[in-house]
Structure formats: structure tokens, C-alpha cells
Amino acid sequence: MAIKELKDLNNPEDGLRILIIGAGIGGLTAAIALRQQGHRVEKLFERSRFANEIGAAIHLSPNANGVLQRLGIDATKFGAVEAELLREYTPDGEPVHITQLKNSAGMWRHAQRWLLVHRAHFHEGLKAAAQASDRGPSAVLHTASKVVDVDPHLATVTLENGEIISGDVLIGADGVHSLTRTKLPTINTPFSSGKNAFRFLMARQQALGDPETNSVARDFGAVDMWDSSDRRVVIYPCANNELLNFVCIHPDSMTTIDVGGDSYNQQIGKDTLLDVFKDFNPQVRKLLEKADPVTLKLWPLLDMDTLPEWINGRMAVLGDAVHPFLPYRASGGAMAIEDAVSLAVMLPRGISRQDVPERLKVYQMARHERATTVQEMTRESSKLLSQEKAMGMVAYIYGHDEFDHSAQVLRKYLWSKTPHMYWRQPIVFGPMPGPRQDWMGRDRALKSLESTFMTASIKFKTSRTLLQNLFPNDRYSFISPSTVARASFSQTTLNGMDWLGGGGYRHIGLYIHGVQYKKENGEVLKGTYMPILFESLADPIVSGREELGMPKLYTAIDVHERSSSYRLQTSWQGAVWGHFELEDLEDQDPAADKGTIGGEDDDGILVYRYIPKVGKDTKGQAEAEYPVFVPHAQESKVLPSQVTRLRRTTNAKVEISALGWDALPTLHHVVTRLAEIPIDEVIDAKITEGRGVPDVSSAQRIE
Incomplete structure (x- = not known):
């Protein structure tokens, strides 16, 4: 045909x-x-x-x-029940572990019940x-x-x-x-794993109505498991907590599967079930006695x-x-x-x-x-x-x-299809004046105590998997196994900078908290990882990328501040890609804030340096590529910062639009990734003002 x-x-x-x-x-x-x-x-x-x-x-x-x-x-629209706790017992009924499953103390994101x-x-x-x-x-x-x-x-x-x-x-x-x-x-x-399983359903009311089995069915969302070296009974609810599901695993030598029939839907006698688990405690046996012969099936557990x-x-x-x-x-x-x-x-x-x-x-x-x-x-x-x-x-x-x-x-596969693509950072000429050097390339002696900063930050919960895609390699990882990650968008306005003739500029970056870097010798550095920092002036971008290995790009940053609100937008030649708002700001004691971006595990800022080689046949190859760490303790010794004002709010939001290549020809590859980051919950929003801006000269190569 x-x-x-x-x-x-x-x-x-x-x-x-x-x-x-x-x-x-x-x-x-x-x-x-x-x-x-x-x-x-x-x-x-x-x-x-x-x-x-x-x-x-x-x-x-x-x-x-x-x-x-x-x-x-x-x-849940199909009757699914949220698992709330796991109770593990020995076959004799002695408790082993009781584990809270309902969001596991915040380990899972809101959608991951x-x-x-x-x-x-x-x-x-x-x-x-x-x-x-x-x-x-x-x-x-x-x-x-x-x-x-x-x-x-x-x-x-x-x-x-x-x-x-x-x-x-x-x-x-x-x-x-x-x-x-x-x-x-x-x-x-496929071959037998050496185990078979009984499966059946029971009306919850059957267990609730019996004083001997009531304790198993009483708690909604409870998963109960009795475990021996070769057998296991698992019970959990479904169908809006109206049914209990039983899975009873045992050696396949104790039951026989008819290989000529439907191996995944075989009827089995209740007597066989009770005989297999005759050594388990009376409560388990009483529950198994209630098995409905119509729904009682025997399944082979196959492996391959x-x-x-x-x-x-x-x-x-x-x-x-x-x-x-x-x-x-x-x-x-x-x-x-x-x-x-x-x-x-x-x-x-x-x-x-x-x-x-x-x-x-x-x-x-x-x-x-x-x-x-x-x-x-x-x-x-x-x-x-x-x-x-x-x-x-x-x-x-x-x-x-x-x-x-x-x-x-x-x-990564698509990137590999164009191996000669530049991973760009600007290449400039010789020593340049900057925050750490004067116009002749000499170490800058003046460390201005009168430079000022105003930092607006919005910290939020989001997806760990998505953020870890921004890590440069596997040596970077989250400290916590939770799928809930914490990150901040933080924008700073600097003024009174001596190396800029008393002027200033603005920057805004993404900061991923609770990150660790494992060195080749096994030592672990904990900090906040910064995959991107946008700045509004070319001079600090050039200095930060060349001298410190910072991942800096240009964007315009416009701020609209009032007594109780702070709004900013980010754009490139008129194409607005970001809106950040903090409303209903209230003053708090400035002594309550250290002025750093991270949390308790934040010992400094982690970044990754990359500079491409020059030459037609070296595209896609690195001249320099290594991790960099800026320790807070050393940085504070260069020039101490003083927080003079602190304002906080619970009313903050972030909106990022990916736009398109035509609107953001040099930023789209970054902004489109930022737009993917879900803001599950804003957990802190504040504006910190102060005096004294360190020059980041404590930045150091890790390896």
C-alpha cells in the first residue's frame, strides 16, 4: 500500500x-x-x-x-491531593522518620507542589x-x-x-x-527487577471507620510507609482525599505473574496479599484485609x-x-x-x-x-x-x-554551531585613567571619603534552575538544594567621584545570592554571583571590564525619585526594556543595614572574567578566562562606607521586556534572558544612602 x-x-x-x-x-x-x-x-x-x-x-x-x-x-482540578507529610515505620510499626512534604520548608517553588x-x-x-x-x-x-x-x-x-x-x-x-x-x-x-507489587484502592472512610486503622487515614495528605529489607507497604490519598492508594512491594518469588496475559493488570487473590505481609504489624494487616478484590492487581516491577x-x-x-x-x-x-x-x-x-x-x-x-x-x-x-x-x-x-x-x-548547542563568534569585551589602548589609576597610569593616591551612593535594591524569590543556567561553569553552584533561589536587581547612583572630576554615574545589576565557588584545591568561597552589570557611562565600563574582569555593558538608567517613591527605567537609544518601582517607602534606622547586597552567606562578589583573543583564526578563543572574587572584608578596609539613610517598603515590582533584536541589537541576548526570570515573591525592597565608595581594588583572581 x-x-x-x-x-x-x-x-x-x-x-x-x-x-x-x-x-x-x-x-x-x-x-x-x-x-x-x-x-x-x-x-x-x-x-x-x-x-x-x-x-x-x-x-x-x-x-x-x-x-x-x-x-x-x-x-488539583482532577482531584489531586497535596502531599503534606511522609511517615516512615519499621514493619513492627515503630516510627523511623516523619518528614514534612508540604513545600518541604520552602524548598520548592510555588508551582512545584x-x-x-x-x-x-x-x-x-x-x-x-x-x-x-x-x-x-x-x-x-x-x-x-x-x-x-x-x-x-x-x-x-x-x-x-x-x-x-x-x-x-x-x-x-x-x-x-x-x-x-x-x-x-x-x-x-526488560527483565524482572526481582520484585512485584500489589496495587489497590480503598475508600478512605473504610479506614477512618475502624478504630484500629483510623490513625492512618485521619491526616489529609499523609504518605505512610512500612519498610523492611525486602518488602514495603506504601499508602497515600488521592481523588480529593476520598480514596487511599496502596502499593505493596515484595520479592517476585512470593507471587507469580501470568506472562501470557496483561502483566500490568492481573487479578490476584487477597489471601496471597495477606500471606506476603503476614509478618507486618497488626494495623497494616488490618488495612490489607480491607482490600477490594475488584481493584486488587499484581504488577511486575521491570528493569532494563x-x-x-x-x-x-x-x-x-x-x-x-x-x-x-x-x-x-x-x-x-x-x-x-x-x-x-x-x-x-x-x-x-x-x-x-x-x-x-x-x-x-x-x-x-x-x-x-x-x-x-x-x-x-x-x-x-x-x-x-x-x-x-x-x-x-x-x-x-x-x-x-x-x-x-x-x-x-x-x-549551548546553538552557540556551538557558530564557534568563531566573539564573546566580546571592548579592547582598548594602554593604561587609561580610572578609579584605581590616574591619567598617567600611576596608582591613584586620593581615596575620596566624600563620594556618595544611593542604592535601590529589590530582592526576590525565583527559580534556581533558571538562574544556575547563568553560571559560567560547574564550579559555581547554589549552597542550598532548594529549587527556590534568591536574587536581587540593585541600582546605584554614585556622585562625587574624584576620578571623574567630582561627577558620577549609575549602574544596575543582577545579583544571585547563596552561591558558592569550589576551587581546584577543594576550598569553597561563598558569595553573591553577578552575571551582568549595566552602567550609564563608558569610562567605568572600560575600567571595570579590563582591570577587574567585570561583566559590564552599557544602558541608559533614568531615575524619578519623590519623598516616598523611587522609579527607574533602563533603555538603549530610547528603547525601554526595564521598569523598577519602589512605592510607599518609609525611613528606618540606618544602623540596621550594612549596605552590602547579599545576606549571611555573602562574603563577597563572585564574577567571571573573559577576554577574547585577537586574530582571524582565534575567534571564540579566550585570551583570559578565570573566576574573580571581591571580598567584602578587604574592600571595606580600602575605604569604609557609612550608611546615612535607610528606607524600606513592601510595595515593589520589576518589569522587564525582551523587545527584539531591532530594538536592542547589542543587548537583546542579555535582556531576553533577564525577562525569563520569574519574580515569585518580592522579599525585600530598600533604598540605602551613604558616603564613601571603595574602588574595588581588592578584586582578586581565584584560581
Whole structure:
């Protein structure tokens, strides 16, 4: 039979034709994300009819829920319950740990709640979003459509009835028993992990109504776990706290899976369940006795050796099809969701069909190491772990935003396509007068005590993953594992500067707090990292970049100050890109402020120096490239600053517009990144005035 061509789309702006095999969590998330990028999910194939959707619940961990929120998916609308605490016990019922999960003491950003959702309800919500008509043509879902073959290079699908359908991109989201995986260069086969799991649902009221089991069901959002060396019982709520979900993991030698049937939906007798956990405490056994035989199923827990490649031609495979997970660390569905959004990032609106194979390689580059690492962590989690090791896993797995991570991987890939591009800093001639030298290049003897400063700063909570994309290399990292980062936009007006003949200038920068730099010898420096500083005058820009390695660029900075308000805007030749406002300012005791930009962990300012080589054949190569540190303690000895006035407010805001290349031809690459930074919450806004401006001569090369 001839290939059945879908609509011929020669214009990439019309979107790619996407074919997805498998309409589970990963496939539906991919459909939603790719539609939002402007593509046409013209065929979404599912061999089942969804008539017997598995009756179980799943975790939507903070990393998964965060990206779902960015796709417009709010699982609480499908009855999802926020996890509030984790209670861990021995099999005998002795408490081991009680951990607060509800935002984990501020570790997760506001959108990254840990949710518990009925799988069928979540699936219905994803299906509705994939087929909604508010974002262009709906995804076309074909149930009971068995795919018998695919061609990864032509991006074609062959159905059981002989029909062949072609597209521009083929996505395999067809689960652990995947057909598309067989078309990868290396083929691995799933095998038993040595564990099976009972799963069933129970009405919460059943447990509440029994005095022996009431304590388990009494607290909304509680996840309870009884753990032995080889068996585990986990109970958590879903469906608006009306149902309890049970997962009971045990050695596969204790139960038998019928490999000839539906291995993921097998009925099992309650007597078998009770026998497996007969040694657990009476409360657990009493709960298991209440299991509904209709929803009681037995699942095999399958594993698979790491696949070196997930892509082939125009085909990419995601989720359990390439990395099945054991049911620990709530990562099976989460990794499929992350895979899906990564694919969407790599295939933005306007990409051509010819670029697809290369972009799928970038998808694999972004996802392979992370998914493989998390996969290994779930294997380790089948054993009893130390609290320290478990918390390390929590930070790695849940403290991640795949949108921001994949965007950075793609950005670096695109940069690598033009290796001879200049990473510019101005190159000037010989010694120049500046804050540390006079016009003859001699060290400036005069350190004016009469220079003044007025600093307006707005400190806010934001995304750690997004900000860490601005770190120059892996030696820079956040001190805290929290996904919540803190940063400030800080603008200073300087006057009475002797090296400028008594004049002054303005600057505004982004300051990322709670950052550490690990030196090659293992020593750690803690401080505030400054990726960009805009200034309104060329002279301090030249001096700061050449003498100190500061990342300075020009922008106009206009200030409008009144008795209780301070407004400023930033622009380039009339193109306004930033608005910063502090309203309802009130005076406070100036002694309460040290005048530094950071916090308790701020020992100084961290920056990164880069100067390009000169020469036609050296573009993209560095003449000098190394980290720089400005320690506050040494800087204060050069010239002490005195705070003379302090005003604070709770009413402040930041608005940054990326504009376009035509409006900001030399700043767009910076401003567009600043515009991506979410302002989750303003936590401090103040204006500090004082006398005495150090010359930053204590800046030092770190390595």
C-alpha cells in the first residue's frame, strides 16, 4: 500500500506533523507541549480503548508538577491531593522518620507542589488538554489502533490494517513493552527487577471507620510507609482525599505473574496479599484485609539495562519505553513528563523538517544522563538508605526544572554551531585613567571619603534552575538544594567621584545570592554571583571590564525619585526594556543595614572574567578566562562606607521586556534572558544612602 501522506506543510511556520505512538502520560504530555510550540499532533495512536484504565494513583513530584504547571496543567482540578507529610515505620510499626512534604520548608517553588493523583483522573485531564481546541488544531487520538511497524527515518507508522501514515517527527511513548524501542540502534529487553507489587484502592472512610486503622487515614495528605529489607507497604490519598492508594512491594518469588496475559493488570487473590505481609504489624494487616478484590492487581516491577541511544533518524523514544523505573522516588511518570517537555523545547515553532534529526540528538543529550542517574537512584532506593543519602537523592531528583535545563542545553548547542563568534569585551589602548589609576597610569593616591551612593535594591524569590543556567561553569553552584533561589536587581547612583572630576554615574545589576565557588584545591568561597552589570557611562565600563574582569555593558538608567517613591527605567537609544518601582517607602534606622547586597552567606562578589583573543583564526578563543572574587572584608578596609539613610517598603515590582533584536541589537541576548526570570515573591525592597565608595581594588583572581 502506498504511504498515506498527511497535509503537505512546506512552511515551517505551519508546524511539524507529529505522530505519537502511545497515549499514556508521556505521550499525552508530549502532545500538549508540542501543540503549544505550534506543531500539529496529527495522529496519536493508542492500541487500547481506555476502557479499563488502571485503577491506581501516582505521585506528581515537584519537578513533574512544576513543568505541568507551565503547560497549563493543574492536577488539583482532577482531584489531586497535596502531599503534606511522609511517615516512615519499621514493619513492627515503630516510627523511623516523619518528614514534612508540604513545600518541604520552602524548598520548592510555588508551582512545584508534591501532588498525589488518581492515575485514571490524571490521564483524563491530560487527554482533554491534548484535544482542547484553544491552542490550534486538536491532537487527533486514535484508540484501538495497533501499530505493527514504524520507519524511524521516514517517520512512518504502519497500522494493523495495512495503512501507512507519514509525518515529520515520530515519537515512541509506547511503554515498557515498546515496539518503537526495537527500532533503536541498540535493543535491550526488560527483565524482572526481582520484585512485584500489589496495587489497590480503598475508600478512605473504610479506614477512618475502624478504630484500629483510623490513625492512618485521619491526616489529609499523609504518605505512610512500612519498610523492611525486602518488602514495603506504601499508602497515600488521592481523588480529593476520598480514596487511599496502596502499593505493596515484595520479592517476585512470593507471587507469580501470568506472562501470557496483561502483566500490568492481573487479578490476584487477597489471601496471597495477606500471606506476603503476614509478618507486618497488626494495623497494616488490618488495612490489607480491607482490600477490594475488584481493584486488587499484581504488577511486575521491570528493569532494563541502560540504552546508549534513544533516537534514530526522525524518531525519538521517551518514558518507560527507554528507561523503565522501579516505583521508588516517584520518578516513572515524572521522567516521562520531563522527556516530553524536553522534546518540545528542542522543537520550537518554526523549526524546519530538515533540522529534526539533529534536534532529536540534542534531546538525547539533555535527557540521557539525568534519566539514567535517576533510574539508578530508584534501584538504590529499593534498599534501606541513610537519611543523608536519601536527602541527596531528593535534592537531585526534585530540584530540577526540565524546561530551563533543556533550554540551556539547546542554547549551548546553538552557540556551538557558530564557534568563531566573539564573546566580546571592548579592547582598548594602554593604561587609561580610572578609579584605581590616574591619567598617567600611576596608582591613584586620593581615596575620596566624600563620594556618595544611593542604592535601590529589590530582592526576590525565583527559580534556581533558571538562574544556575547563568553560571559560567560547574564550579559555581547554589549552597542550598532548594529549587527556590534568591536574587536581587540593585541600582546605584554614585556622585562625587574624584576620578571623574567630582561627577558620577549609575549602574544596575543582577545579583544571585547563596552561591558558592569550589576551587581546584577543594576550598569553597561563598558569595553573591553577578552575571551582568549595566552602567550609564563608558569610562567605568572600560575600567571595570579590563582591570577587574567585570561583566559590564552599557544602558541608559533614568531615575524619578519623590519623598516616598523611587522609579527607574533602563533603555538603549530610547528603547525601554526595564521598569523598577519602589512605592510607599518609609525611613528606618540606618544602623540596621550594612549596605552590602547579599545576606549571611555573602562574603563577597563572585564574577567571571573573559577576554577574547585577537586574530582571524582565534575567534571564540579566550585570551583570559578565570573566576574573580571581591571580598567584602578587604574592600571595606580600602575605604569604609557609612550608611546615612535607610528606607524600606513592601510595595515593589520589576518589569522587564525582551523587545527584539531591532530594538536592542547589542543587548537583546542579555535582556531576553533577564525577562525569563520569574519574580515569585518580592522579599525585600530598600533604598540605602551613604558616603564613601571603595574602588574595588581588592578584586582578586581565584584560581
